[in-house]
Every structure is written in structure tokens, then in C-alpha cells.
Amino acid sequence: MSFVQDLQKVLRENVREYGMYIALFVIMAIFAVLTNGLFLSSRNISNLINQTGYIAVLAVGMTLVIVIRHIDLSVGFLAGFLGAVAAIALVQWKLPVPAVIAMVLAMGTLAGSITAFLVTYFGIPAFVATLAGWLIYRGLLQLATAATGTIIIPNESFNAIGNGYIPDLPFLGFLPGHGLTLLLGIVGIVLLVLSQIKGRRTKLAYGFEVLPREIFVLKLILLSAIIGVVCWVLAGYNGLSWTAVIVLLVVGIYHFVTTRTVLGRHIYAVGGNPEAAELSGISVRKITYVVFASMGFLSALSGILFTSRLQSATTTAGTLFELDAIAAAYVGGVSAAGGVGSVIGSLIGALVMSSLSNGMNLMQIDISWQYIIRGFVLAAAVIFDATTRRRGR
Amino acid sequence: MDTPILEMRNITKTFPGVKALDNVSFRVAKGEIHCLVGENGAGKSTLMKVLSGVWPYGTYEGEILFEGEVQRFRGIADSERVGIAIIYQELALVPEMTVYENIFLGHEVRRGATVDWNETVKRARDILRKVRLDVNPATKVKDLGVGKQQLVEIAKALSKNVKLLILDEPTAALNETESENLLNLLRELNRQGVTCIMISHKLKEVISIADTVTVLRDGRTVCTLDARKGEVSEPVLIKHMVGREIENIYPRRQRKPSDQVVFEVRNWSAYSPTLGRQILRDVSFHVKRGEIVGFAGLMGSGRTELALSLFGNAPRYQVKGEIRMDGQPKQFHQPADAVAAGLAYVTEDRKAKGLILIQDVKSNITLANLREIARRGVVNDNAEVKVANEYRVSLNIKTPSVEQKVRNLSGGNQQKVSLAKWLFVKPRVLILDEPTRGIDVGAKFEIYTLMNRLVEQGMSIVMISSELPEVLGMSDRVYVVAAGRIAGELPIEAATQEKIMELATG
Incomplete structure (x- = not known):
């Protein structure tokens, strides 16, 4: 078979998986043209990533919640409320930053566990339980900020989480731009290529179907190019931001847990068929706790990222975050029927949605039209997903 | 007496890999109570699903004649229109709705564009009297026992002017008294001119109520027996139900379970x-x-x-x-x-x-x-x-x-x-x-x-x-x-x- 035929076959068979990447690429290309390259400038891409961060971590958690056939509407105001708690702890209680972060993350995890308790013990639908949470956390956020209004955070190290960049190393000065970012990019590419080659070898050893050699090389080149270009672009501004590092860590850990561990398998089994999972000796209750607790933890993280980015806690922080996260997850290919969805997909979904906002903002498109266009893209993504799924892929 | 209300001729129904019905013929005379018996998987329920249109025309081979006319049901609505009603083992009632709402569900009593609730309740009362169910029609179905729910199902069928009533294991979930009441009711409805087909595993019941019994086995009709001529007894039924050659598909093993x-x-x-x-x-x-x-x-x-x-x-x-x-x-x-x-x-x-x-x-x-x-x-x-x-x-x-x-x-x-x-x-x-x-x-x-x-x-x-x-x-x-x-x-x-x-x- 010729190279072109191979390529067509691979694309056809994996159209769902690659669809999101292609969509992201197309959207970015369109904005690059429409904004005369402004969209792809170092400064804007850096900005885009920082804007996406606090939604991306929510989307990661939401993916698992939807995979086990639930939903969590409370995450937005939980993030907002916990951000306000962090602000108060820093400004009024004068607690050190690490203590504040640990405390807030613990509170988030606890909040998620309470949701899980309502869902598993009382059998309340998650939609209702978390709608109650939505109201309660909204009220708590307003209470927390009632006395002072917006709480300004003067703490530089806390604010660096949402605004700062990783430091450069002096001995990398010979590299153009931000040296450490470039170095990390190169290390990333090398690790990626090595692990891909190793994986392909193992598959071959077991006699499994693998991508044809030329296609495999093309895939490696494309993936390396993406990492390389992103790092190059970022190095041209301030380098990798702390937000990007945190998001990469979260996505990396969750990707590993969901694809490689017993826990991950159990989560997807519960989503795929809860009855079969329970009868296979998996505790559906326990998995529900883990997933909602992780959602609460990530809500807290999202609250920290957002509060730090604004360098303040506001009375409306977190408004509609939950819907942005849900949209990102659906654009990224999760299925409401359960058991289907990937963490990486949801990250791409979050990037698609925030690229749209960012690009349209650069073009100074009216906010009303932004909502309408994002609505169409969300619908189109899910229609694409549903139709490709029906074809049995 | 012997005019058939229903004739099913040479019905064959295949599922992927399995022939559920193989050239089955089934004839029900007008005004009789006809019992259909057979082991699990003999094809009784499949036959009734073909009859009621759950498996529509075209998904099976053969012919269905109802009151002398060839019928091609495309769905349950079609079979209901000619007067066939089927009551499944799992009751098809809406638990949160009242008795009268359930009875007229799908064929509501209308006055113009709206439902005439007063007329509905009045008619529901009449039908409930007919099935001898003494409950307030405004009771929610979920508040009734299974036996009474069964009667509501029958009332629902009667409200549609049923000519042929099919009951799939109607007494499976009922206790002795409830079963006896139900059988008496069937006898009475039968006297009023409703033909009944009853699927049942309880052979004593079958013997007590049936005019005619048809036995199915492995998707085929084994025989049709006339109870009025004394052809039906428990040993006879059992023999016909299970009387197949056991094919030698069971591999032998050294049987030596321990005593532990x-x-x-x-x-x-x-x-x-x-x-x-x-x-x-x-x-x-x-x-x-x-x-x-x-x-x-x-x-x-x-x-x-x-x-x-x-x-x-x-x-x-x-x-x-x-x-x-x-x-x-x-x-x-x-x-x-x-x-x-x-x-x-x-x-x-x-x-x-x-x-x-x-x-x-x-x-x-x-x-x-x-x-x-x-x-x-x-x-x-x-x-x-x-x-x-x-x-x-x-x-x-x-x-x-x-x-x-x-x-x-x-x-x-x-x-x-x-x-x-x-x-x-x-x-x-x-x-x-x-x-x-x-x-x-x-x-x-x-x-x-x-x-x-x-x-x-x-x-x-x-x-x-x-x-x-x-x-x-x-x-x-x-x-x-x-x-x-x-x-x-x-x-x-x-x-x-x-x-x-x-x-x-x-």
C-alpha cells in the first residue's frame, strides 16, 4: 500500500481521535489568518494557556465525573468560594502560602466527598445534589466577600501561580529566548519519541497491528513539531508559566491514572456498566467517592489558579466555570452514556473553547456573537462525535 | 362453536442463530379458554409476540387469520385495533398514575381537544365493577398489590373492547386466593363472550380452566388437546412438554465428587x-x-x-x-x-x-x-x-x-x-x-x-x-x-x- 493510501486509512479509522486535534489546529489557523498572526504571537499564546488553565483542571475532573455517568454543577462556585477562602487566609489570617494551598485543597476534597455522600448514601441524582452545592457555595462566596468586597492579594509568591513564569537557568544563556523552556521542550520530545518507539516495539512483539512505519514516523514528527513549536513560541516571551506547569502535571497524572492503573480501569468499568462492575467485585460507591473527591480537589486548584491570576478574590468568581468545564469535556469527546472520554481530549476541548474566546476577543467580536458561535461549535463537536461513534468506531 | 377466531398458520420466526418458532400452527376457537403450555424457551412468548405485533409482519414467515381475515400487524396498535389485547408477565402500568388514568392510557376519553375526566372516571367505575375490583379509581397504581394491578391490566384490556385476551403467566406473582379470583374472573369474562389465551406453567391451573390446551416444544406445536373430551391430565401434559430425545451433547466425565x-x-x-x-x-x-x-x-x-x-x-x-x-x-x-x-x-x-x-x-x-x-x-x-x-x-x-x-x-x-x-x-x-x-x-x-x-x-x-x-x-x-x-x-x-x-x- 502506498503512503497516501496508508495515511487515508489511518485518518479514516481514527477520525474521532484525531478530529479534536484537527479542529483545534483549524481554529488556530483561522484566527492566525484573521488576526494577521497576532493570535499566534508569543505573548498571546502564553496568555491563552494561562486563561485556559483554571477551566482545564476543572474539565479534567469533570471528564471522570461524566465518565461515571454523573455531573457536577457546583464546581464553579466551589472554586470561587475556595479562592476567597485562600484570599482571606493570606490577607487576614496571614497564613503562609503553602499552608493556605494545602488547606484549600483539603477543603475542596472534603466538599467533593460530601457530594459523593449525598449521591451514594441517599441516592440523590448528582444533578440535584450539585445544584444545591451551586447555591450553597454561591451564598458562601458572597458571605466571605460581603464585608470587604473584592479582596486584593498583595502576596507575590501566591500571585505567581497564575501570572508568573518558571525561572531561566543562567548557564542556558546561549539558547535564544527562555532557555529552560527550550530545554524542557527538547527533553519532552526525546521522552515522547523514546516511549512511542518502545510502545510500538512491544506491540510488534505481541503481533498486534501497529501504524505503518512511514505513518508512525510522520506521527512522531508532527507530535515533536507541536511540542517544539509551542515551546519555541513560549520561549520567545517569558517561557513556560507556572499555570502551564500545573496543568501539565495535572493532565499527566490523570492521564497516567486513567490509562495505566487499576483505579483508572475501575473508574471506566463503573462508567461502562455499573452493574457488571459491582458484580465483578468493584465497589461503585468507592469509585463514586474517589471521582467526586478528585473533582473537589481540582475545583480548589482551579480556585487557586483563578484567584492568583486576578490577584484578588471577587464576589462573582467562578460564575459559569462549571458550564465551561462541561462544554470542554463534551467537545473533548466524553459520552453522557458513560464509560467513554479521555483526560487529554478534555484538555484539547478546553483549548478549543478558550481559543475561540481569545481569538474572537482579539478580533473585537461582540460578546453576544461569541456566545452564539461557541454554542454552534459545541453542538458541531458533539454531532461529529455522535455520528462517528455510530459508525462503530 | 368451532368457528376459529384466530388461526396462525405455519409461523416460523428466526433469531440470529436460533429458530425460535418452526412452522407452528395454532388455532383458537371462538369463545373458548385456550391454554398454551411448554417448557421455558419452547416458544410460547415468541408466538404471542408475533400475534400481538411486537414482532411485526415481515419479520416472520407464515400467516395470521383473525376472524377469518388475513392480518398484517405492524405493531401492537394494529392488533389492538382488531380486538387483541395482551397482558404480559411484567405489568405495563404506570405506577405513579391513578387507576383510571392507567385504564384509559393511550385511548383517553376526549371531549374536543381535551380529556373528559368525569366521563373517564365514570367509565372506569363501570369496568372496575366488571372485573370485580373494588377500589377507588383515583388510587395510584403503585398503592395496589400485584393481584389488584393484574385486574387493572384486565380492566385496561376490556376498555378497548377486547375480543381475544392473552395472558402471559398471569398468576406467576399471585398467591393462592388471588389466583383463584383471577381464574374465576376469566371464566366469567369467557361467559360474556371474550376468548382467552393463557400461558401458564402451573399445570393444575391449566387443567382447571382450559377448554383446549396446545403444547409447544422446541419451537414446534406438539399437539392440541381437548379438555372437554377429557384428554388433559397432568402426566399427559408433562409427557408432551418434555418428551424429547435427549441428544448426546453432554460430554462424559469421571464423576467423583469428594465428600468434602x-x-x-x-x-x-x-x-x-x-x-x-x-x-x-x-x-x-x-x-x-x-x-x-x-x-x-x-x-x-x-x-x-x-x-x-x-x-x-x-x-x-x-x-x-x-x-x-x-x-x-x-x-x-x-x-x-x-x-x-x-x-x-x-x-x-x-x-x-x-x-x-x-x-x-x-x-x-x-x-x-x-x-x-x-x-x-x-x-x-x-x-x-x-x-x-x-x-x-x-x-x-x-x-x-x-x-x-x-x-x-x-x-x-x-x-x-x-x-x-x-x-x-x-x-x-x-x-x-x-x-x-x-x-x-x-x-x-x-x-x-x-x-x-x-x-x-x-x-x-x-x-x-x-x-x-x-x-x-x-x-x-x-x-x-x-x-x-x-x-x-x-x-x-x-x-x-x-x-x-x-x-x-x-
């Missing part, structure tokens, strides 16, 4: 809060090492409920009684506990409760014992593939690769995956619930051979089966379950289809 009791259950009772009734009463049995114990009984007799309640009680029944493994008392709070103790349960409903259809063969096989192939919580993918391939070979699972989605496999191969999952747990007692339901003869034979291999290695097997030849062909000992109790225990030498049927229908 591995698994024992004492005075096990279960109450279902959702159904609101006792589903198991005082069940005691034991299983020896290397033994295959058959559990026979009719559908709905409580065998699956027994297995589920013992296997960690996932349906959350209120249970009482004692479980012992190797003489040690055990308590299983969830399926995981039972698995840890060496119990495994292969469900009867592999698609809904056994497999994760959207996942691949290897993930399904390793699901119940992932820790075996994981280190510090990280799954070793290579080990997984190796394990899955071992089972693929040893159970002869026909799949292009272990990475194929289970959804794409045939029923027999899905069943093998389901079995492989539990074999990987390496259980000591394996409960198989209808292990060969809906799979072809070749795959059946493979599963029987596998069962023999397992017991020879010292595993013990509890086999729940509604196929009597299978029970007789594979078991070392047979328990018969009827209405949530052990109706009898038979050593294999003493077990015959007739005896089992007698205990199961008693």
Missing part, C-alpha cells in the same frame, strides 16, 4: 423491599468439592435472586441465614467480599450485568482480578495481553484479537469472555446462571467440556439452568426451586424430567 463440603447455605431467606415481598424462604443446600450441582426450576422461581443474594447481595435484599465456606461462617457485604472468599458468579444476563460491551476482550477478562497483573496499582499491559491470550486459546474465544470490543463478538463468544473473567479469579465455587442461554450447540458443547475440566481440577460448580436436559446431562445432584423455596433435592440417578417438572410446578 465446600460451600453450604443454611436457612437463607430474602425479602425484597422494592418488590415488597419475600422472595426466598428458608433455603438450605450444600456443594461438595468437584461437584456440579444443578438448580432447576421455572423462570421467576427465585434461583437468580438466590445467587445474587448469596454473592454479596448487590440488589440489597434484606437477607437472613448462614453461609459457610469450608465450614467457616462467612458474611458477604458486597460482591468483592464473596470474590475474596473464592466465590464467582457468571450472570444469566451477560450483556446487562456481565460484560462491559464498549470495552475490549482483554479488559473484560481481567476486570475482576486486575490486581493480579498490577504492581503498586499500575496495570502491566503486557501481562494483561498475555493472560487474555491464554484464555482466548484455552476457551477458544473466536475474536480477531483481544483488543476487539466485546460488543462485536457473537453471543457464544461473549459468554466465553464472561466465563474467562471469572476463571481468572480462580474461584473455588463457580456459580453459573443459565450458562448456555442463547448460544449455539457448538459453543454449548465447549462450555460443558470446560465445566467438566474445571470440576475434575477440584472446582465446585453451581449451575442454574432452565433447560432440563442440561440439568440432567451435567449435574451430579439436582435441587428444584419453586416459589423461593427448595421444593426438593434429587440425586442424579433419581432425577427425571417428569419428576423435576412435578416439583417445579407443584
